[in-house]
Amino acid sequence: MSEAYEALSPDQSRALTAVLDEIIPPSRDGRLPGAGALGLAAAIEDKMREQPILQPAVVGGLETLAALAREAGAGNFADVAAGERVDLLNRLAADAPAFLPGLIFQTYTTYYHQAAVLEGLGIPGRPPHPEGYPVAPSDESLLDAVRDRGPVYRQP
Amino acid sequence: MSEETVDVLIVGAGAAGAAIAWSLADTRMNVLCMEQGDWMDPAQYPSTRLDWDLGRFGEFGLSPNSRGRETDYPVNDSGSPIQISNFNAVGGSTILYAGHFPRFHPGDFRVRSLDGVGDDWPIDYETLAPYYDVNARMMGVAGLAGDPAYPPKSVPLPPVPLGKLGETLAGGFNQLGWHWWPSDSAIATQEYEGRAPCINLGPCLTGCAQGAKGSTDVTYWPAATRKGVRLATRCRVREVTIGADGLADGVLYYDAEGVERRQRAEIVIVACNGVGTPRLLLNSASATHPNGLANSSGLVGKNFMFHPYAMITGIFDDPLEGYKGPTGCCIMSQEFYETDLSRGFSRGYTLETTRGMGAVSTSMLGMGTGRVPWGEGHHEAFAQLHDRTAGMVAICEDLPEEHNRVTLDPELVDSNGVPSPKIDYTLSENSRKMCDHAVARGREVLEAAGAKEVLGEPLLAVAGWHLMGTARMGTDPATSVVNEWGRCHDVKNLFVVDGSVFVTSAGVNPTNTLQAFALYVADRIKNNLENLFD
Incomplete structure (x- = not known):
């Protein structure tokens, strides 16, 4: 099915990157990058390549967004003034309802397994295996009250 | 042959x-x-990958109908509110x-x-x-001898550590005076019979790459x-x-x-x-x-x-380090295990606490419940949820x-x-009442443990x-x-x-x-x- 995939144009990729940065912008403290700046547009394109069924909604949404950008006097969504981009995306949600929810899902589920993001969250930016995580031994005195109650099962 | x-x-x-x-x-x-x-091949289990949190949606998913493995057989479970896993x-x-x-x-x-x-x-x-x-x-089997919910029994390995999350929930049980105990777990907490020890990877439900489970x-x-x-x-x-x-x-x-x-x-x-x-x-x-x-x-x-499962999730103010440790094995409570007809049903259930979620699952919970918006405020909302969830499932006796x-x-x-x-x-009506009871009791214990908000799901559809x-x-x-x-x-x-x-x-x-x-x-x-x- 990958033959059916048609790569995004440079303009579409640029617009997609800008949209991703609106969905997940950089954090104010600078620890977490924006989804677009992180390069997730390429990951979204990879997903479309793997699952071409996703492509019509994404491409259709980007075409509608391009039209809205032109109406706003910009050649590309990426050229729309920062303060106006959210308004445009909200209009897009009305005009192309399948686009934004699907893209948000893909963005969230891709963004939150990037090493840079995990490290920004204070989690090691690596797979769990093979290093794992240390956990201190438990405080067994927590069980004193439970022991003091005695048996709590029925003996038939 | x-x-x-x-x-x-x-x-x-x-x-x-x-x-x-x-x-x-x-x-x-x-x-x-x-x-x-x-x-x-344990090297293929999702915990070896950065996107391990997505493993449960693909070839390591719960349902044989959606995993896409030729080795599975499909099951028509459309006539059941619980799907086969x-x-x-x-x-x-x-x-x-x-x-x-x-x-x-x-x-x-x-x-x-x-x-x-x-x-x-x-x-x-x-x-x-x-x-x-x-x-x-x-x-x-790892566990701790002396559980007052059972006759004396042998447990060859020390228990899975509770971690900050488990000790937080244990505090809730203690505050209510309810039974709880470290779960008996088929998890090698030490090197055992050629198996490597558990290193608290987290996602046991998609296979154990360590071979400890x-x-x-x-x-x-x-x-x-x-x-x-x-x-x-x-x-x-x-x-x-x-x-x-x-x-x-x-x-x-x-x-x-x-x-x-x-x-x-x-x-x-x-x-x-x-x-x-x-x-x-x-x-x-x-x-x-x-x-x-x-x-x-x-x-x-x-x-x-089946065992009908209810799920109760608490959202806490502080990080719980819930991504560390076996996802399903922490502590269990059999406070409501034996029959007490004043509860409105016969027989009972076990509450089994679960660890926290990975970042991807957290984002999906946030998206699904509308708690983590896109755009302005995204990171602040995500931080309110990430590593701050802990919960439990109730495993109810079906008749x-x-x-x-x-x-x-x-x-x-x-x-x-x-x-x-x-x-x-x-x-059955008996099982439904049991699930509802479990959600209410789960809410009580999570609140006692300090949860600021509790989400209850009286019947987990994917838990067959x-x-x-x-x-x-x-x-x-x-x-x-x-x-x-x-x-x-x-x-x-x-x-x-x-x-x-x-x-x-x-x-x-x-x-x-x-x-x-x-x-x-x-x-x-x-x-x-x-x-x-x-």
């Missing part, structure tokens, strides 16, 4: 099939096990289980006598107790094959065949290339779980057994029981009802054209892990499929050793009990070889 007659043929290499294979190897009989799945491989569903390993209570074998519901088992706790001990050693591909099977048991993978058994003498004489199966083959055997043992076993028996209908094999009682496939059943679907087939199982299941009751045991052939040691009443060299034989379901995970039963059956076979078919 087709020309050879083996002494014992076991169908299914999961929890029960592995245990009985290992035990029967003592006899030096020629034992062969056929498994429709394959050996798993099994797995087909060497190790069976233990590949994806949490490793929770409680025993049944003594009272669980005497439900009718104690509470006037369900039926009593034809065996009791004392019968299985020595086999629970053997199983704990073989599976490598006691799935039977790393516990019983290496020991069984060393003792001479042969294990043939990618062999999908279609039916058990019957000879002129009325005894089982082997099986018909499909090999990996889809070629139909025959394997002869003196004894056939079915260990395909509470759905796969009735499917196989019903698919083995013949002129002499028109309603399915071993089905003179008409009970094959009936009395199907047997004949109308809950497994039959053969008239249209759905697997990749070899074998009819698939169809599930018809209705949640425990499949029981569809070839129930008993002493009366009119009201049971197998006798008290797993031998079919109708076919005296045909045995069933999985959760199908359960008379009632108890309110705990069934793996330990069905394995103990398999070991018990193995001993009965070994001790009665001279007159096994009498």
